[in-house]
Amino acid sequence: MADPAEAEMVRVWDPLVRIGHWVLVVAFATAYLTEGEPAWLHTTAGYAIAATVGLRILWGLLGPRRARFSDFVTGPGRVMTYLRVLIAGRSERHLGHSPAGGAMIVALLVALAITAFSGMATLAVEEGEGPLAGIVTSATLPTWAMEGEDDDDHYGEHGEGDEGGEAFEEIHEVAANITLILILLHLAGVLWASRVHGENLTKAMIDGRKRAAE
Numbered sequence: 001m002a003d004p005a006e007a008e009m010v011r012v013w014d015p016l017v018r019i020g021h022w023v024l025v026v027a028f029a030t031a032y033l034t035e036g037e038p039a040w041l042h043t044t045a046g047y048a049i050a051a052t053v054g055l056r057i058l059w060g061l062l063g064p065r066r067a068r069f070s071d072f073v074t075g076p077g078r079v080m081t082y083l084r085v086l087i088a089g090r091s092e093r094h095l096g097h098s099p100a101g102g103a104m105i106v107a108l109l110v111a112l113a114i115t116a117f118s119g120m121a122t123l124a125v126e127e128g129e130g131p132l133a134g135i136v137t138s139a140t141l142p143t144w145a146m147e148g149e150d151d152d153d154h155y156g157e158h159g160e161g162d163e164g165g166e167a168f169e170e171i172h173e174v175a176a177n178i179t180l181i182l183i184l185l186h187l188a189g190v191l192w193a194s195r196v197h198g199e200n201l202t203k204a205m206i207d208g209r210k211r212a213a214e
């Protein structure tokens, strides 16, 4: 017979969502803390982020109910109402992501995608390396991306034709810092919602299970 405590729990997060989440945590921490040195570790962490974000976007369209964007992406009105009530210490409980959680997930995925893409574009323009090598080159860039000082080469000595790398490098740094701010807000939201609803959302992101009843 099933343990009564067990019977009250339901599976909410599938393995891809959970493994993807913790891959993002480790990869972002690694990429942020290495800041480009050693380059192989920084780029490997960046590729892990790009692959995980790509897979998560596909999963948001094709995956099971709770993983789908249609289950948790709502309009700004619902997000603001949810946040107002949450800050007041109440708010409705959601078995899947809440409206605010959903908005944060979209923001995190977009910020991570921009960070990873601009990092790969920097590498392609400055070093002619990585998956965008030959696709993003100084010849394919618009003029705005060619402007600016050529004095801060992220990947070492400049070679021929690396102009434009600085624009992407700047976007890369700003996007990484915006992502970090979003992560801090994400953590605050997770802790606050866990407190208000008397449940451990972090544990649920590990074992995939949440309390079925309110």
Ligand code: HEM
Pocket (backbone or CB within 6 Å): 017, 020, 021, 024, 025, 028, 056, 067, 096, 097, 098, 101, 105, 108, 109, 112, 183, 186, 187, 190, 201, 202, 203, 205
């Ligand atoms: C130790 C730090 C972190 C903890 C404890 C944590 C915890 C959580 C929890 C509990 C959820 C589910 C929220 C809910 O119940 O609706 C979640 C979702 C999410 N978190 Fe984190 N998080 C952490 C760091 C990060 C970082 C660093 C990133 C990005 C680099 C991130 C990206 C996401 C994303 C994309 C989701 C949505 C999961 C999905 O549906 O695929 N988290 N996080």
